[in-house]
Amino acid sequence: MSSNTSPTTVESAVSQPDDDAEATSAVATARRQLEHAATHLDIDPNIVERLKHPAAVHEVTVPVERDDGSIDVFTGYRAHHDSVRGPFKGGLRYHPGVTREECIGLSMWMTWKCAVMDLPFGGAKGGIVVDPKELSQAEKERLTRRFTDEIRDIIGPNKDIPAPDMGTDPQTMSWIMDAYSMQEAETLPGVVTGKPPVIGGSYGREEAPGRSVALIAREACNYYDYPLEETTVAVQGFGSVGANAARLLDEWGATVVAVSDVNGAAYDPTGLDPHAIPSHDEEPEAVTDYADETIGNDELLTLDVDLLIPAAIGDVITEANADSIRADLIVEGANGPTTFAADTILAERDIPVVPDILANAGGVTVSYFEWLQDINRRSWSLEEVQDELDKEMLSAWDDVRAEVETRGVTWRDAAYIVALSRLVDAHANRGLWP
Ligand SMILES: NC(=O)C1=CN([C@@H]2O[C@H](COP(=O)(O)OP(=O)(O)OC[C@H]3O[C@@H](n4cnc5c(N)ncnc54)[C@H](OP(=O)(O)O)[C@@H]3O)[C@@H](O)[C@H]2O)C=CC1
Ligand SMILES: O=C(O)CCC(=O)C(=O)O
Numbered sequence: 001m002s003s004n005t006s007p008t009t010v011e012s013a014v015s016q017p018d019d020d021a022e023a024t025s026a027v028a029t030a031r032r033q034l035e036h037a038a039t040h041l042d043i044d045p046n047i048v049e050r051l052k053h054p055a056a057v058h059e060v061t062v063p064v065e066r067d068d069g070s071i072d073v074f075t076g077y078r079a080h081h082d083s084v085r086g087p088f089k090g091g092l093r094y095h096p097g098v099t100r101e102e103c104i105g106l107s108m109w110m111t112w113k114c115a116v117m118d119l120p121f122g123g124a125k126g127g128i129v130v131d132p133k134e135l136s137q138a139e140k141e142r143l144t145r146r147f148t149d150e151i152r153d154i155i156g157p158n159k160d161i162p163a164p165d166m167g168t169d170p171q172t173m174s175w176i177m178d179a180y181s182m183q184e185a186e187t188l189p190g191v192v193t194g195k196p197p198v199i200g201g202s203y204g205r206e207e208a209p210g211r212s213v214a215l216i217a218r219e220a221c222n223y224y225d226y227p228l229e230e231t232t233v234a235v236q237g238f239g240s241v242g243a244n245a246a247r248l249l250d251e252w253g254a255t256v257v258a259v260s261d262v263n264g265a266a267y268d269p270t271g272l273d274p275h276a277i278p279s280h281d282e283e284p285e286a287v288t289d290y291a292d293e294t295i296g297n298d299e300l301l302t303l304d305v306d307l308l309i310p311a312a313i314g315d316v317i318t319e320a321n322a323d324s325i326r327a328d329l330i331v332e333g334a335n336g337p338t339t340f341a342a343d344t345i346l347a348e349r350d351i352p353v354v355p356d357i358l359a360n361a362g363g364v365t366v367s368y369f370e371w372l373q374d375i376n377r378r379s380w381s382l383e384e385v386q387d388e389l390d391k392e393m394l395s396a397w398d399d400v401r402a403e404v405e406t407r408g409v410t411w412r413d414a415a416y417i418v419a420l421s422r423l424v425d426a427h428a429n430r431g432l433w434p
Helices: 026-038 045-051 100-116 137-150 170-184 208-223 240-251 297-301 340-348 362-376 382-407 411-430
Strands: 056-065 071-082 088-095 122-129 160-164 232-236 255-261 264-267 307-310 329-331
Touching: 026 045, 026 100, 026 340, 026 411, 045 411, 056 100, 056 137, 071 100, 071 137, 071 160, 088 100, 088 170, 088 362, 100 122, 100 362, 100 382, 100 411, 122 160, 137 170, 160 170, 160 362, 208 240, 208 307, 208 329, 208 362, 208 382, 232 240, 232 297, 240 255, 240 307, 255 297, 264 297, 362 382, 382 411
Parallel strands: 088 122, 088 160, 232 255, 232 307, 307 329
Antiparallel strands: 056 071, 071 122, 255 264
16 A cells, blocks of 8 residues: 555544534435434344444555646545445545545445445445546546556455546446456456446446436326426436436436536526537537526526426425425435435425435446446346346335335435445345444
8 A cells, every 4th residue: 555545534534414404414314314214124223323434445646647747746536435244335426526425425325325225335425525637638648557556555456446436427437447457467347337338338327317317207296196207306416416317307208497517507497418418538628509498507497397306416496495395306426415404304394315325326337337247247138137227126125115105204314324234234144233
């Protein structure tokens, strides 16, 4: 391990939960959600306390030569939350807002997400504090290869398997696979998921989180008696998650009235064609260029629609706007778009929120399929991937719905109950507490 990859201590990595009503860091939200859900289960409080902390947080320095010959130094993180059910698993984010605390919160959500889906993985998340839009392709490659070098001791097909998240894509995953394989002197596609199929990636991985959001939204609409053909939808974020969800819901008959990127939203109350608007991958920051009418991202969140899908960044539905939300139903595409205080307000207002750890779990589920394909050296067809994904999502939906119905809890609490029960069982069997 190079000198700057040593794990920081848990104490230095995590500040204590904020007592403010509106603590909006990812880790504060994740901890509050955990504490709240745990009240519905007979769990030893020491276990809950342990689960509020990551196993380790790795911080690395990533020097990169710019195209003009100068050197810039970036900071990267990889947070490992819990691995009782299998290797650490989770995405890698390139964004200027990445922080240690954000990575910890996101790694906690990965632990619950994998457990809700009953996947044999634990939770991790990482990122680099960088605006990828300000780097050339060659600079991004050098950044990714150097980051991989810095974290090579803590990743691996049986240790920790990164994947795409905001600001990273199949090309980024290819570089990680290549850099890691060169270090290990053998081709190891299973070190990372979300690669292009030609080097061991899975068909359908790119679309998977958006597909799962659309599938769960369809189930939620059925559950609350909203026929898709009569359902209006607003989607914040038009990337891997948002664009794929919007396009599928449109294909299934829903009316998508607004989609947005970082610059604002395209809006048409009679319905947009999400296929005619380029996604982030196709052309970043282009959504508003393809619109007759535009509105702001804040306005999108409070549109009078049936279904709202926040699918960009975290903490967008807060105490400040939760009372103004006019959607009848929220399905979370992004990780952590709703703060704890907003959740409470929405529950009081009887607006169901189907949580991230269920709705966008298609990404990690197809990552699991990809990992299986890499280990077995056998590729699945797109049809096989989609059929298996649909089956897994519907099964997870049924597990969570059963908890909603039997316990009368929110969708978020129900998803946590499913996840926590599996985790606590796994820990009890392995005898790893505290
Ligand atoms: N990719 C994956 O496998 C998974 C991702 N997620 C989560 O989904 C969310 C989106 O990720 P993903 O789709 O991969 O990301 P992408 O990078 O593919 O796309 C992000 C989209 O969000 C837009 N955006 C960025 N900042 C803002 C902002 N402040 N307000 C409104 N829109 C904004 C971007 O606009 P622009 O084009 O202008 O940059 C882009 O359209 C994240 O929370 C991520 O953690 C969850 C599960 C899996
Ligand atoms: O595919 C994966 O391993 C993780 C995807 C991810 O980061 C997420 O679901 O938030």
